Amino acid sequence: MNDSATDVLIVGAGPYGLSIAAHAQGRGLRTRVIGTPMRFWDENMPIGMFLKSEPFASNLGSPVPDRGFTDHHPDWGMGRPIPLDTFVSYGRWFARQLAEQAEPTEVVSVDHDVAGYLATLATGETIRARAVVVAIGVGSFAHTPPELAPLPADLLSHTADHNDLSVFAGQDVAIVGAGQSALGTAVLLAEAGARPRVVARAPELSWNSVPAPDPSWSSRLLRGPQSGLGRGWRTWLWSEHPEVARRLSDRARQNVLRNTMRPAGAWWLRDRFDERIEVMLGQRITETCEADGRAVVTTVSEHGHPQIVTADHVMAATGFVVDLDRIDVLSAGVRGRLRTLGGSPKLGSHFQSSLPGLYFGGLTAAASFGPVMRFVHGADFCARRIAEHIASNAPVTTAIPAARASEERLHATH
């Protein structure tokens, strides 16, 4: 296919990519958003799951006022969990409202030269863009603890590898972790007829409290306001003002990331978490191996007592850790030019990386903007900032040479 040119190329069509597309298009930028809308949610989260985020914290971002989840579902109040398929349908409805539609293919590579960015799609098409936004979500960063590595692939997986947990009916499944993903997966496995066992380092399970939709003034003053990430003054700051988190020292921001929204189960999951689920807390995994086609997991308790667990399958519910080297859609040359914070790109106040014209949204931005970037609630802030920056730094691209001029302008203003 022939080369084409655009102002903005967005890699990924999840909540962040779609929100960034809406804001970029709202500013008159020519925008290509590449990816099947809501694919990760549709294919890599378990059927039967409910969102942990409240409806008001599950809005995608748009300059058009009626595009939020709560606009689309006006009767969906606080305290009513959203089923996964309802959220996927909402995201796909949002995608259909875009002026330029998301394209259900993949970006296979992004490179950079004097003329700007050059992206190649799985269709073979190449696209020149003066700005690229990486909104690839969490899927590339699934983290499995190294202690589990000796297990063969058929005995070990990550929660993000699964959509249909009914394939585990009748099996013993050890789930490693104690956050919402571990506890939610355990419940869904039990409901699907499997025998789940949660194995965690945490000494006890934590559960979120039931949200009070309209607390008294005194309670609001004392406990802090309700925000997208939960209740509390600090939580409100990181949730509603991510620019403040960006101005902290890297070390202080790391602490905020570590201590905001610690692993806990959603309040509505607690009643479903019953005696069908075995729980082993305060356990550190020391060794794993395969024996007679089953996984053997050796743990040691806080008091030094060893235990052995066998299972038909082990599932890591151990989250996602950003690692720039895993963003293989970016060429090695592009990755090599990025300043980093831990394994994440270091971003400026408009989510721009150290390579002018290259932006990051979602989990990859959390190291710079704090915990809200791990959640849908951060999408509108991120999208507004990126669109504003791209629009204010260069005129709309009409031909490839213009991309070169734009890139130089972005460089000058970074």
Ligand SMILES: Cc1cc2nc3c(=O)[nH]c(=O)nc-3n(C[C@H](O)[C@H](O)[C@H](O)COP(=O)(O)OP(=O)(O)OC[C@H]3O[C@@H](n4cnc5c(N)ncnc54)[C@H](O)[C@@H]3O)c2cc1C
């Ligand atoms: C089990 C689970 C439950 C969660 N529940 C909640 C919740 O209740 N509330 C909440 O706010 N957050 C929740 N999260 C976090 C959630 O993942 C993020 O909030 C959200 O997905 C961020 O949106 P995103 O667009 O950055 O990422 P994603 O939704 O992951 O979207 C990125 C998309 O990019 C696509 N992509 C990747 N590479 C390419 C490429 N090269 N070309 C084209 N497309 C590409 C992927 O297929 C994916 O569809 C949950 C996460 C998990 C794992």
